[in-house]
Amino acid sequence: MGMAGATGSSRDSADMAFVDGNELAGALGEIFAVDVTVARGRCAGCGRESAVAETVVYSRSPGLVARCPGCESVLLRVVRGRDRAWLDLRGVTCVEFSLPDTE
Numbered sequence: 001m002g003m004a005g006a007t008g009s010s011r012d013s014a015d016m017a018f019v020d021g022n023e024l025a026g027a028l029g030e031i032f033a034v035d036v037t038v039a040r041g042r043c044a045g046c047g048r049e050s051a052v053a054e055t056v057v058y059s060r061s062p063g064l065v066a067r068c069p070g071c072e073s074v075l076l077r078v079v080r081g082r083d084r085a086w087l088d089l090r091g092v093t094c095v096e097f098s099l100p101d102t103e
Contacts, residue, residue: 031097041092045073052095 037053048070055066055075063079068091075091089095 040096043068044093046071
């Protein structure tokens with residue numbers, strides 16, 4: 001008997017159906033193919049909503065640090081290496097993108 005039987009629940013049930021993260025490829029590929037600076041974000045610190053282009057960015061470090069223009073909380077960090085990049089968005093509660101009309 002597997003773990004599902006031991007706990008009395010099954011991850012295979014219809015109401016708990018899931019797929020792996022590869023399912024996100026299309027949706028995230030569409031989002032990150034747009035100009036992110038025109039996207040609007042909400043600061044996790046103060047709740048201010050503004051365009052990414054309005055953030056205060058510090059670039060005298062190994063990466064870029066964007067801060068909220070209202071409360072100065074760190075919104076995001078971007079660090080690039082030779083063959084990869086790291087993106088930390090923990091200071092943003094959500095980001096709103098306009099998508100191109102595909103019809």
